[in-house]
Amino acid sequence: MARLGGVLDGGVVQERVSWVPELGIELHFRLDGFAAVMALIVAGVGVAVFAYAGEYFRAGGASVGRLAGLLTLFAGSMFGVVVADDLLVLYTCWELTSITSYLLIGNQHTDAKARAAALHALMVTGAGGLAMLGGFVLVGQAAGTYQLSEILADPPSGTKVTAGLVLILLGVFTKSAQYPFHGWLPGAMAASTPVSAYLHSATMVKAGVYLLARLAPAFATLGFWRPLVLGVGLVTMVGGGLRALRQHDLKLLLAYGTVSQLGLLTVLLGAGTEATVAAGVELLVAHAAFKGALFMVVGMLERRLGTRDLRMLPPLGPEWRSVKVLLVISAASMAGLPLAAGFIAKEAAYTSLYEGGFGGSAAVLVGAVVGSALTVAYSARLVWGVLVAPRREGWDPNRLAPSRRFTAPALALMGISVLFGLVPGLGDGIVTAADRSLVPGAEAVELAIWHGFNVPLLLTGVTFALGAVLVWRRREVAGALAAGQRVPSSSDAYFALLRALNTLSDRVTGLTQSGSLSVYAGVILLTSVVLPAVVLVREVSWPGWPELVSVPAHVPVAAVLIGAAMASAAIRRRLSAVLFLGVVGYGMAGLFVVQGAPDLALTQVAIETLSTVLFVLVLRHFPDRFEPRSTNRRRVVRVAISTTVAGTIFAFALLAGSSRTVEPIADEMIDRAQPEGNGNNVVNVILVDFRGFDTLGEITVLASAAIGMVALARAGRGAPRSQRRAEWAEAER
């Protein structure tokens, strides 16, 4: 803030901190004129929202503390978005706003609707964000730098850049709720009103238009850019306006109004000429002020009267005067009536589009006039609906009028609307600075209420006339709009997609997860032998039989091993099978002893003992015998799999020893054990020293497995467990 003066004169404040040096990612922040405007909006509206939330949540509640923390994080990440100069840092902050908005919208986590709306917002903006990350990488690689300011100073081009830009635009459109991704924004009103006020006016949705404004001047001349961006913006503007005209819920009305305004912002900032960008910046400021104030008004009505439905409101008495003033003036700014900030912005927008400078600007201008006429109409609907229409009698809302502290933050925001509307020259400096930071060398902007009789003034007149007609013939309009109810909305598409995904994953799961242990075992075994078998057949030549019996003791041990293994496979009783398996294990230990590896033998015996005990423990819960023999066909398959696996492993064991091409590592380990590991037991030195890190990982896995095992085995034994825990707690004391 202290350096704001310098920024307004065209200076730039930069901060760099190395973050991930391996990837060359720096926490590179850059505050120029436009970033300063955005930062002021974020911070200014933020202060107002916090003051307002203090009153709104006066009654308190368990979730208010969490909400405050999240709101702060939300503001911080939005601030990060506008000052980040490194694309990846920008992306990180961008996603942080998505995540915090998810948590904020779903803050009433007991409400299923709020949770669904939060998920909707996260899915849409998250998917767009992913596309944007891909776009960032494409553009960043093409430009050779991830620094936004350098990319914009020397824009790359080519097919890859085009693809990257389209991906980035996807992210922008989802974030700024452009058609056809706008569905999440009206849903997001499930959040409490202070959050909505902030989300709609200063943060989140503005992140999209912010990035658009940054990119547009550098890339707007590319062939695809203007048709895509301006087309989407216009559709959004008109579509949002039409939907806003149909709403009875005040918050929904405002939400669709935001969608519509975002469309206009997309048009202005996306067109990327000097004049449109300046107009866009003005509209950004004006929109933040009037939309924030209007949401706060709705919040007051909702809080004090318990409803925000246009048809349920009682007539408001004189005690509500400040609220009425707020509503009328902010709505006037939204409609673009003279002497409000919205008028200055809209006038500038018309002028910039009329002067054009790019193909099809006339069509865009017509679209903007239509959209603005709709804005006039729904602004009038808002004011009319709250102040004039209410007929509901029977109770006196006067004593419920909000306190001064409740209205003060909204009044402050309204003050900005009025101030910039009456003395537009105040904004000259900051808008010029913002314009110049986006379009280098832009002329100084001079804002004024009266520009003389010219085409933009005429267009403003046309806008008001059209809007008045829409209000006047509102019954006919409502009839026509009712037909629009049948047009599938973006939310419908989203939910249909979600359902389809669920069905698909159900089917895939059903196909791959049969739940049969023998199928799983078969697949795992076959997979594990296929690759070695292929390599064996193709790469390795038969070395001839090794010496089969080198020590006489091999013969009895091998006999025991083979006999026990076959018995365990053939036997029907589970317990006997396990005992025979144990015999196989002890036989292996005997083999180790014969080969002169007492250490291995020791470990093998200990493990075998324990696993037999474990088997016995678990088997108590199973039937005594294996299930009845399966059909012959299945048995054939099983036998085939078993013999394949056994044969491959046998061949592998035979061949692996003889096809060594590299010096064995074991000799080196043995040589180094004493001097480096200070131990003579090579196995142990490897375990705790040479490969100590592996061991650490293994015991961690072991510990988690143990915890999972106890949790699984104890699941469903509720009462005794707590009783046991109490016993343990007592014992430990």
Next chain:
Amino acid sequence: MRRLVIVDISVRLIFHAVLVISVYLLLAGHNQPGGGFVGGLLVGAAIAMRYAAGGIDEVRFISRFAPWTILGAGLLLASVTAAIPLALGHNVLEGSIATWDLPAVGEVKVTSALAFDSGVYLLVVGLVLMVFEAFGDDPELDQGEGSRA
């Protein structure tokens, strides 16, 4: 559960001898057959004997710490041993050695690997105790929890 006096007593006699052997294996492990893993498994076998003699209550009687406490302590000890060299500016798990000349005992060598191995030892003991804790209840008793206590 019917308990046999002879089995009961002899298991208890053997148990502590086995524990001593397991500690010996742990300490000797660096130069002779043994080590923390084998030592821990040996304790596990001893615990299995206690279980065979007296059921899960007998196992619980062994230690006044909960199985997961022992497991966690082992993991903590191993991790800390691994991390200390890091804090001192060496590599993870880099070994060090201390040699003392104690009277009557002679030269005693202690390596940092021993601490790591002790962690493994404790973890394995905890693991075995948890196995019994998870699967070790007598099924008949499980049906009527009320009859216990």
